Amino acid sequence: MDTLRYETDGAGLLTLTIDRPDKLNALSAGVISDLDDAFREASADDDVRGLLLTGAGEKAFVAGADISQFPDLGAAAARRFAERGQAVFSQIEQMPKPVVAAVNGVALGGGCELALACHLRVASPSAQFGQPEASLGIIPGYGGTQRLPRVVGRGVATEMILTGDPIGAERAREVGLVNRVAADAAEAARELLRSILENGPEAIRLSLEALRASDQPLEAGLRHEAALFGQAFATDDATEGATAFLEGREPAFEGR
Numbered sequence: 611m612d613t614l615r616y617e618t619d620g621a622g623l624l625t626l627t628i629d630r631p632d633k634l635n636a637l638s639a640g641v642i643s644d645l646d647d648a649f650r651e652a653s654a655d656d657d658v659r660g661l662l663l664t665g666a667g668e669k670a671f672v673a674g675a676d677i678s679q680f681p682d683l684g685a686a687a688a689r690r691f692a693e694r695g696q697a698v699f700s701q702i703e704q705m706p707k708p709v710v711a712a713v714n715g716v717a718l719g720g721g722c723e724l725a726l727a728c729h730l731r732v733a734s735p736s737a738q739f740g741q742p743e744a745s746l747g748i749i750p751g752y753g754g755t756q757r758l759p760r761v762v763g764r765g766v767a768t769e770m771i772l773t774g775d776p777i778g779a780e781r782a783r784e785v786g787l788v789n790r791v792a793a794d795a796a797e798a799a800r801e802l803l804r805s806i807l808e809n810g811p812e813a814i815r816l817s818l819e820a821l822r823a824s825d826q827p828l829e830a831g832l833r834h835e836a837a838l839f840g841q842a843f844a845t846d847d848a849t850e851g852a853t854a855f856l857e858g859r860e861p862a863f864e865g866r
Contacts, residue, residue: 622659634673672721692751699727740776811865
């Protein structure tokens, strides 16, 4: 893939790096296509247990969409442009394996929306998050108006979107947009992923599915949780986890 670098650690952790530092890793059509292919392949690859997504260089995670594409977009083409990005970002959000964004600089516009599509976010102290689309006379189109209020609340999201003003890493952590702030965001993200991957693979998959239901009405979400709870008890990992606890040893999960 022309715009992505791959790195595996041999223990199930795949690092994907958007590699357009001269363009501040802006989301061109090529980047969107490569992300689509990469996450499809990772979802089907049993050797991949978790993913870290970051951007090349120290200035930007993703500075936003490639604005050079915008002058030629009419209304119909712009809608297709948004729907294409939304589909790829939804695929990331719906991954059955944990995805952590290491935000090593600015995450603006589509970059903020990409980070929001990941399950967790770790930021460097210099990171900035923002949805500046209104300053260009448009609105977020890759899910920002929908995911941002779900993560930080409607009030904070409304201010960020209507003013277009970015927020720094510490403020992002205060409002729940960022899980951790660390000088080396990529390494901190890897440590977070490794701690997650110590747990049962099926438990992680089912937990992610249950968490996605948290946007439903409470009663529907509780029914879905109970069904998934039952599925968890049908796995060998559930038996191994309880047995290991009672025997005072570390569990040996096999993901089945």
